[in-house]
Structure formats: C-alpha cells, structure tokens
Amino acid sequence: xxxxxxxxxxxxxxxxxxxxxxxxxxxxxxxxxxxxxxxxxxxxxxxxxxxxxxxxxxxxxxxxxxxxxxxxxxxxxxxxxxxxxxxxxxxxxxxxxxxxxxxxxxxxxxxxxxxxxxxxxxxxxxxxxxxxxxxxxxxxxxxxxxxxxxxxxxxxxxxxxxxxxxxxxxxxxxxxxxxxxxxxxxxxxxxxxxxxxxxxxxxxxxxxxxxxxxxxxxxxxxxxxxxxxxxxxxxxxxxxxxxxxxxxxxxxxxxxxxxxxxxxxxxxxxxxxxxxxxxxxxxxxxxxxxxxxxxxxxxxxxxxxxxxxxxxxxxxxxxxxxxxxxxxxxxxxxxxxxxxxxxxxxxxxxxxxxxxxxxxxxxxxxxxxxxxxxxxxxxxxxxxxxxxxxxxxxxxxxxxxxxxxxxxxxxxxxxxxxxxxxxxxxxxxxxxxxxxxxxxxxxxxxxxxxxxxxxxxxxxxxxxxxxxxxxxx
Amino acid sequence: xxxxxxxxxxxxxxxxxxxxxxxxxxxxxxxxxxxxxxxxxxxxxxxxxxxxxxxxxxxxxxxxxxxxxxxxxxxxxxxxxxxxxxxxxxxxxxxxxxxxxxxxxxxxxxxxxxxxxxxxxxxxxxxxxxxxxxxxxxxxxxxxxxxxxxxxxxxxxxxxxxxxxxxxxxxxxxxxxxxxxxxxxxxxxxxxxxxxxxxxxxxxxxxxxxxxxxxxxxxxxxxxxxxxxxxxxxxxxxxxxxxxxxxxxxxxxxxxxxxxxxxxxxxxxxxxxxxxxxxxxxxxxxxxxxxxxxxxxxxxxxxxxxxxxxxxxxxxxxxxxxxxxxxxxxxxxxxxxxxxxxxxxxxxxxxxxxxxxxxxxxxxxxxxxxxxxxxxxxxxxxxxxxxxxxxxxxxxxxxxxxxxxxxxxxxxxxxxxxxxxxxxxxxxxxxxxxxxxxxxxxxxxxxxxxxxxxxxxxxxxxxxxxxxxxxxxxx
Numbered sequence: 001x002x003x004x005x006x007x008x009x010x011x012x013x014x015x016x017x018x019x020x021x022x023x024x025x026x027x028x029x030x031x032x033x034x035x036x037x038x039x040x041x042x043x044x045x046x047x048x049x050x051x052x053x054x055x056x057x058x059x060x061x062x063x064x065x066x067x068x069x070x071x072x073x074x075x076x077x078x079x080x081x082x083x084x085x086x087x088x089x090x091x092x093x094x095x096x097x098x099x100x101x102x103x104x105x106x107x108x109x110x111x112x113x114x115x116x117x118x119x120x121x122x123x124x125x126x127x128x129x130x131x132x133x134x135x136x137x138x139x140x141x142x143x144x145x146x147x148x149x150x151x152x153x154x155x156x157x158x159x160x161x162x163x164x165x166x167x168x169x170x171x172x173x174x175x176x177x178x179x180x181x182x183x184x185x186x187x188x189x190x191x192x193x194x195x196x197x198x199x200x201x202x203x204x205x206x207x208x209x210x211x212x213x214x215x216x217x218x219x220x221x222x223x224x225x226x227x228x229x230x231x232x233x234x235x236x237x238x239x240x241x242x243x244x245x246x247x248x249x250x251x252x253x254x255x256x257x258x259x260x261x262x263x264x265x266x267x268x269x270x271x272x273x274x275x276x277x278x279x280x281x282x283x284x285x286x287x288x289x290x291x292x293x294x295x296x297x298x299x300x301x302x303x304x305x306x307x308x309x310x311x312x313x314x315x316x317x318x319x320x321x322x323x324x325x326x327x328x329x330x331x332x333x334x335x336x337x338x339x340x341x342x343x344x345x346x347x348x349x350x351x352x353x354x355x356x357x358x359x360x361x362x363x364x365x366x367x368x369x370x371x372x373x374x375x376x377x378x379x380x381x382x383x384x385x386x387x388x389x390x391x392x393x394x395x396x397x398x399x400x401x402x403x404x405x406x407x408x409x410x411x412x413x414x415x416x417x418x419x420x421x422x423x424x425x426x427x428x429x430x431x432x433x434x435x436x437x438x439x440x441x442x443x444x445x446x447x448x449x450x451x452x453x454x455x456x457x458x459x460x461x462x463x464x465x466x467x468x469x470x471x472x473x
Numbered sequence: 474x475x476x477x478x479x480x481x482x483x484x485x486x487x488x489x490x491x492x493x494x495x496x497x498x499x500x501x502x503x504x505x506x507x508x509x510x511x512x513x514x515x516x517x518x519x520x521x522x523x524x525x526x527x528x529x530x531x532x533x534x535x536x537x538x539x540x541x542x543x544x545x546x547x548x549x550x551x552x553x554x555x556x557x558x559x560x561x562x563x564x565x566x567x568x569x570x571x572x573x574x575x576x577x578x579x580x581x582x583x584x585x586x587x588x589x590x591x592x593x594x595x596x597x598x599x600x601x602x603x604x605x606x607x608x609x610x611x612x613x614x615x616x617x618x619x620x621x622x623x624x625x626x627x628x629x630x631x632x633x634x635x636x637x638x639x640x641x642x643x644x645x646x647x648x649x650x651x652x653x654x655x656x657x658x659x660x661x662x663x664x665x666x667x668x669x670x671x672x673x674x675x676x677x678x679x680x681x682x683x684x685x686x687x688x689x690x691x692x693x694x695x696x697x698x699x700x701x702x703x704x705x706x707x708x709x710x711x712x713x714x715x716x717x718x719x720x721x722x723x724x725x726x727x728x729x730x731x732x733x734x735x736x737x738x739x740x741x742x743x744x745x746x747x748x749x750x751x752x753x754x755x756x757x758x759x760x761x762x763x764x765x766x767x768x769x770x771x772x773x774x775x776x777x778x779x780x781x782x783x784x785x786x787x788x789x790x791x792x793x794x795x796x797x798x799x800x801x802x803x804x805x806x807x808x809x810x811x812x813x814x815x816x817x818x819x820x821x822x823x824x825x826x827x828x829x830x831x832x833x834x835x836x837x838x839x840x841x842x843x844x845x846x847x848x849x850x851x852x853x854x855x856x857x858x859x860x861x862x863x864x865x866x867x868x869x870x871x872x873x874x875x876x877x878x879x880x881x882x883x884x885x886x887x888x889x890x891x892x893x894x895x896x897x898x899x900x901x902x903x904x905x906x907x908x909x910x911x912x913x914x915x916x917x918x919x920x921x922x923x924x925x926x927x928x929x930x931x932x933x934x935x936x937x938x939x940x941x942x943x944x945x946x947x948x
Contacts, residue, residue, distance in 0.1 A: 090800050272828060277702075
C-alpha cells in the first residue's frame with residue numbers, strides 16, 4: 001500500500017533541543033541546574049551579556065552536538081563557526097543570538113520513521129548549536145499584566161536546532177518524527193526531555209505544492225499534531241474559497257487550537273548574520289572518531305537485535321525499544337524469564353498500566369515483574385491475578401508475594417480442577433458434542449482427561465459433577 | 474626641566490615616603506587639572522595605597538598609580554565608555570588586565586576620558602566633554618584614548634591603559650608626546666574591554682618612556698582562557714630593553730607619506746630614520762599597495778561589528794533608560810537619547826553594511842580587502858625587521874576643527890588602521906615637534922614580535938632627547 005498524500009501535504013520541522021544534561025552553559029561556567037531555582041541566580045557577566053564579557057565554547061557541548069549529528073546519520077563538518085543573529089528582544093541580553101549559519105556542525109542526515117505506509121525516510125537538513133535566550137514572565141495573565149519580568153537563568157543554555165527536510169506528509173508522520181527524535185536523543189543521554197522547554201518545535205507546512213507557512217510556539221508533540229491538523233485544514237479551506245497561500249509566520253494558540261498570523265514575508269527580520277569575532281573557528285573533524293566510539297546502540301539497531309536475539313515480533317520489538325529505559329528494563333527481565341513471555345508482560349501489560357497512570361518504567365522494578373511472570377508460568381496464579389498484582393503495586397505499593405498472600409491469589413486445588421475441566425472441554429469438542437447429543441459415555445472420556453491433567457489429584461466424582469455443571473452452562 | 478616620573482622614580486618616592494603620599498599627590502594634581510583627562514577618580518585609590526603601605530607588596534607595580542580608560546571594566550568603579558547610555562553602570566567584575574594590575578600591586582587611580590565608545594580620533598565626542606592637549610589646550614589630545622595619553626603627558630598619572638581599534642592608543646600618544654603600544658591581536662586578553670570592533674582592538678599601555686611600556690606589558694599581557702582570541706605564549710618584554718639596532722633592517726612604506734601629510738611631520742620622521750641609520754640600522758623604501766583600500770575596509774568592518782556590539786545597550790538591564798510606552802518604545806528612545814551622533818552614525822552605517830543585499834558588496838568585500846592588507850604586511854616583513862613611518866600625518870589639530878567633518882577625521886587614521894587590520898604590533902614614540910606640537914614615530918613589527926619594536930623604540934629613546942621635553946602645563 002502506498003500513501004497517496006491526497007492534499008500534497010509537505011511538513012518540515014525545526015526542533016530546538018535543550019542539552020540540559022550538560023553541567024554548564026554553552027559559553028560560560030554557569031550551572032544548568034536552574035529549574036528549581038530563584039530567577040536570575042544562575043547568571044554571570046557572560047550569559048547576562050554584560051559589557052566587556054566574552055564567550056568561551058563549552059567543549060562538552062561540542063561533543064554532544066557531534067554525538068547527535070552522528071546519531072541522525074549526518075556528516076560532521078570539518079570546521080565549524082559561530083555567527084551572530086542580530087535582533088532586538090528583551091530576553092536576548094546581547095541584542096544578538098550566537099548561533100551557527102553557513103557552517104553548522106552537522107548536516108545532510110536522515111532518520112527512519114513509521115510512516116503512513118510503512119518505513120519512511122525523513123531527511124535532516126542540518127543540526128546546529130546556539131544559545132537559548134532568557135525567559136519573559138508576565139505578572140498575571142498576558143493581556144492584563146502589569147509588567148514583565150525577565151529571568152536569565154535559561155540564557156546561554158545550549159540548544160541544538162535540528163532542521164528536517166519537508167519530508168513528512170501528514171500530522172501523524174510529524175508526530176512520529178518527533179517521537180523518533182525524542183527516542184534517539186534519550187538514547188544519547190544528552191538531555192532530559194521531561195524538563196520544561198527541553199524540546200520546542202516550529203513547523204513549516206504547505207499543501208498542493210504551494211508556499212510554506214511557518215507555525216511557531218508549539219510546546220508539545222500533541223500540540224504539533226493539532227497545530228498541523230488545523231493549519232492544513234485552514235490552508236485547504238482558504239484555497240477552496242479561491243484564496244492564495246503566501247509565505248508567512250503564524251502563531252499557534254494552544255488554548256484555542258488555532259494558528260494566528262504573526263508576520264508576512266515582507267515583515268521578516270533581516271538578521272544581518274556575520275561571523276562572531278569573539279569565537280575562533282573550531283576544528284571538529286578530528287574529534288569525530290572518538291565521539292563515534294561513545295555512541296550507544298540506537299533504537300533501530302536495538303529493535304533489529306531484539307527481533308533476532310529474542311525472537312520478538314516487529315511490533316513488540318519496536319514498542320520495547322522506543323524508550324531506552326524500557327529497553328534496558330526488558331533486557332533484564334528477558335535474562336531471567338522466557339523472553340517472549342517477558343515481551344508480552346512488559347510491552348503489552350505493564351506499559352499499558354503505566355501509561356494509564358501516566359507513569360514511567362521507573363515506577364516498577366525488574367524483580368517484581370520477574371516474580372509475577374514466574375508465578376504465572378509456574379501455574380501458581382492466573383494471568384488475571386498477575387494483572388491485579390501489577391495494579392496493586394502501582395496504586396498501593398507492596399511486594400508481589402505479599403500481595404498474593406494478602407489477597408489469597410494462589411490457585412487452590414479447586415482452581416486446578418476447574419482449570420482442568422475447562423481445558424478438557426475446550427480441547428475435546430467432539431466428545432462434548434457427543435455428550436450433548438446424548439452419548440452419556442462420552443462423559444467418562446472427559447473425566448479421564450481431567451484426571452490426566454490434574455495428575456490424579458482430582459476426585460473423580462467431583463470432576464464428573466464439575467464437568468456436568470460446566471457443560472450445562 | 475624636571476625629568477618625567479617613571480615607574481622606578483615612583484617606586485623610589487614610595488620608598489622615601491609612602492604609597493599613600495604618592496597617590497595623594499596625584500589625586501591633588503588631578504583636582505587642579507585643566508585638561509579634563511580623568512572622568513572620575515577612584516574612591517578606593519587611597520585605601521589601596523594605604524593597604525600596600527600597611528601590608529607591603531612584592532608586585533612589580535606595588536603602589537604605582539595607573540589611569541584606566543573608560544571602556545575597561547573595573548569592579549565597583551563606573552565604566553561608561555564616555556557615553557550617556559552607560560551612565561551609572563558599575564561593572565560587577567574586573568577586566569583581565571585589571572586583575573593583573575591589582576595582583577601586581579598597582580593602584581587604580583581613576584578612569585580616563587575617551588571618544589564615546591572609542592569611536593573617534595580626538596576625544597571630542599565624549600559625553601563628559603573634550604579632553605584638552607596639555608601641550609596646547611586649544612588642541613585635541615588625539616583619540617580615542619585621549620584621556621589616557623593626556624593624563625600621562627601632564628603627569629597626572631605615570632602610566633595608563635588605553636585601547637586601540639584603529640590607532641586609538643598610538644594617535645593620542647603621538648599627539649601628546651608619550652609612548653603608546655598597540656600589541657599583536659591576541660596578546661592581551663580583551664575580557665572586560667567593552668567592545669567597539671572586537672576583531673580589531675587590543676588594550677595597549679601608555680607611558681612616558683619605553684621601559685615603562687615593557688614593564689606594563691610584563692604585567693598585563695598573557696593568556697586568559699576567558700578570551701577565545703587570546704594566544705598562549707610566554708614572553709618577557711623587559712628583556713627587549715637593549716640599546717642595539719645594529720644591522721636592523723627598516724622598511725619605510727611610501728604610502729605613509731601620501732597626500733595630506735604635514736611637511737614638518739614628514740621631516741621629523743625622516744630625521745628619526747636618519748638617527749636609526751646613525752645607530753647602525755639600514756632602511757629601504759617599500760610599498761604596501763593595499764593601504765589605499767585599508768581605510769574603507771577598516772571602517773566597514775569596525776562599523777559592522779559595532780552595530781552588533783552596541784545592540785545590548787537598550788536600557789533594560791543597566792545604564793541610562795528613557796521612558797517609553799512599551800519595551801520597544803523604551804529601547805528606541807533610550808538609544809536615541811543615550812548615544813551621541815558619531816556612535817549613531819557608525820551603528821547606522823554598520824547596520825546598512827550587514828543588511829541583506831548589501832552584505833556581500835560591503836562587509837564581505839571589506840573582509841577580502843583585509844586579507845590583502847594582511848598579505849601586504851606579511852610580505853613586507855619577510856624582508857625587513859620593522860616598518861617605520863609617521864604615526865599621524867599631522868600634529869594635533871584644533872578642537873572643533875574636524876569634528877563636524879567626519880570624513881576628514883576618518884582620513885587622519887590612514888597610517889594607523891592598516892596595522893589593526895593586519896593584527897601586527899606597533900609602537901608610537903616621540904620623534905620631534907611640529908609647530909610646537911609633538912610628532913610620533915610609528916614602529917611596526919611582525920606578529921608577536923613586540924620585542925623587536927620595543928628594542929628599536931628603546932634604542933631611539935636612548936640616543937635622542939625628544940621624550941625628555943615636557944608640556945608647558947606640567948612645567
């Protein structure tokens with residue numbers, strides 16, 4: 001099946017990733033650990049842009065950028081350089097942003113996403129380094145605010161801007177691209193995506209080969225999908241009414257779920273890029289081999305290995321490798337119990353319960369899930385009990401064995417006989433049909449089967465009664 | 474005629490009396506000054522001197538007072554670039570050079586006047602009013618480090634620091650009859666120097682004699698990991714203080730004697746070169762053919778960088794703030810009221826030169842010319858040890874004479890800006906007088922070869938007496 005893309009949708013995304021796992025900011029020694037701190041406490045002359053201060057590149061940030069470039073299958077430039085992007089805004093303390101222009105550190109890459117019609121390639125145009133501005137905070141709501149405060153704690157944090165080719169053909173593919181990007185970045189251990197503002201998205205979208213429109217202010221992946229759905233609908237309606245789409249920048253109003261025009265092409269800034277004289281060009285080519293050695297196994301490779309090594313189906317392998325933590329969790333479980341059973345319990349059941357509660361895999365231990373799986377495969381508890389134990393652990397805490405004892409979940413003899421009766425009926429439809437057709441003797445055959453299954457532990461008369469009762473249902 | 478007070482003289486005075494007394498005598502002199510060289514005297518100066526008296530100090534500049542240009546950040550001491558827009562700005566940190574001076578025991582006497590944001594050749598564009606030349610108070614002291622040169626010439630400070638983007642140390646040194654050095658780009662950390670055109674500028678010392686320049690370089694030069702353009706290279710500048718230029722090859726660029734040069738300046742320069750011949754050096758005339766494009770290239774690059782460097786002055790965080798209806802209104806009014814005319818002119822021209830559609834025609838072309846100017850110097854300095862010529866084509870002009878004519882003011886930088894484009898070191902030493910005003914000889918060297926030009930300048934000083942003449946104001 002080939003996806004037809006009936007509206008000729010083309011989506012390209014610009015994703016800003018804050019490398020908040022670096023210890024210090026991009027051009028100064030200020031700590032990046034400001035999220036729970038008072039405003040303007042993680043600042044110095046450099047990130048405040050005080051007169052006379054000068055930037056010095058964070059070498060670790062360069063390493064992280066190379067790592068990201070390699071993971072996105074980019075080529076790494078021989079020598080990279082920083083430029084100034086000049087514009088005025090109160091959150092920008094120097095009146096320009098130090099960023100990269102014609103020598104981005106990485107470019108010309110690609111990643112594979114789950115597209116509308118199977119695996120789909122999305123090109124990565126470039127990935128470049130830049131500094132984050134400060135943050136404006138309004139006193140009260142934005143329209144009735146008495147004043148605006150500026151918090152420069154974020155100023156100078158390292159951002160990687162990852163720019164894709166316009167290769168996505170639907171909002172769903174855009175979402176999948178973002179998920180995949182997040183997955184890869186998590187694997188690289190360069191950022192904590194759960195921190196506020198860790199990933200910010202701008203989207204470029206066009207329909208029927210028309211001009212592209214940029215949508216800004218998208219703050220979540222779900223928001224990206226919604227903004228794109230709205231914007232595509234808006235463009236289609238506009239064209240249907242005889243309108244023409246012109247290049248412009250629009251703002252996504254998350255609360256109303258609509259996009260609003262911010263500025264047209266004529267009003268675009270002239271950023272007057274020029275090379276940053278305070279930073280010398282940086283040779284990076286020699287660092288690549290060393291960084292390459294530190295690259296972990298990435299999601300695609302891990303998925304392939306899971307299929308091969310554990311005999312998992314594509315869907316299980318994919319689900320278990322999207323998040324690095326889940327993959328690591330699974331591998332530990334799979335080293336102790338049957339990998340396929342482990343896949344079912346981790347991917348289908350445990351992850352479902354966690355998602356329902358908005359929890360991550362950290363909320364459960366490998367030990368507990370192994371204990372539960374062993375109880376089930378050892379025929380000590382039913383699958384339903386296994387699920388109940390997971391829910392109890394998540395909602396109230398406790399260890400699986402204690403819960404089994406407390407709730408009396410161990411299968412008793414009755415259960416064993418009942419199970420055997422059920423199985424005997426299910427496995428011998430002919431005998432059942434004969435009995436229901438009036439052949440009383442067939443019942444003896446079924447009783448024999450129950451006795452066989454329970455290894456003679458069942459009482460034959462009891463088995464007979466149970467069979468009759470069950471067959472009457 | 475009393476001799477100049479040099480660093481060793483100061484140290485003797487301190488030994489005989491105290492650092493406090495020495496500092497106090499300078500502060501007293503500054504109080505009576507007629508040249509408006511200082512913008513402010515540090516309230517900490519006397520305390521620092523007293524501490525040195527009380528606790529002793531082993532530093533090479535222990536107790537020696539020094540004047541600092543208004544664009545070098547001093548913790549706790551207002552640093553305004555002589556601009557209204559930085560009115561009241563007190564840096565919370567010291568520039569690298571200030572840290573070094575404090576370590577060496579120097580006493581920061583105060584801050585010196587300059588052209589607003591170092592954009593000028595006369596120190597007339599300062600928010601604090603012009604500085605006057607101590608040789609003739611109707612004339613300019615040169616610029617932009619006019620205050621730093623004038624206070625040394627009038628003995629209100631024995632030594633000072635300036636900054637040189639296109640001649641801003643050498644020009645006032647020449648006009649005021651003192652010694653000024655523009656080191657190789659990367660030699661002194663710019664950390665804390667408020668940028669005008671960062672790819673061109675260097676902090677530079679001013680003094681009454683070459684030995685003090687070397688002593689000051691020994692303190693402030695050297696690697697600083699906070700300036701990415703700083704070069705890690707050890708050097709002892711005082712080692713170069715040798716009276717020996719035998720066999721030294723001098724190149725004299727014909728372009729530095731071009732149209733508009735004052736004949737008296739020309740004569741003083743050639744006399745100086747003859748002195749060098751007498752001392753055993755040889756000279757040859759050479760050509761730096763791209764000099765004629767250097768001025769245009771320099772101004773485009775400097776203004777482009779300035780347009781971006783000065784963007785941060787928007788009234789939001791520090792300095793002067795005008796009232797406005799909203800942030801954009803406030804920021805533009807702050808800039809309209811806070812910057813002087815010359816600064817605005819350069820920001821506008823620089824913004825224009827970087828704009829889409831003009832970027833390649835101006836900025837990019839200027840960078841290409843810069844490369845050619847650099848090649849000029851590299852080639853010339855393959856065959857000779859140093860280059861010599863007049864620092865300024867004329868002696869100091871009268872106050873008000875050129876300030877309304879920016880182009881003629883820009884043209885007076887013709888001999889100094891190519892050096893900044895090339896990044897090579899250059900020193901200006903007094904070499905005579907024209908119309909009663911000092912003339913400066915410029916000695917240019919190879920990258921990081923400060924020691925050769927210091928040796929040449931020192932030898933010249935040992936064999937001539939131009940530097941012993943003092944301005945009438947000091948007598």
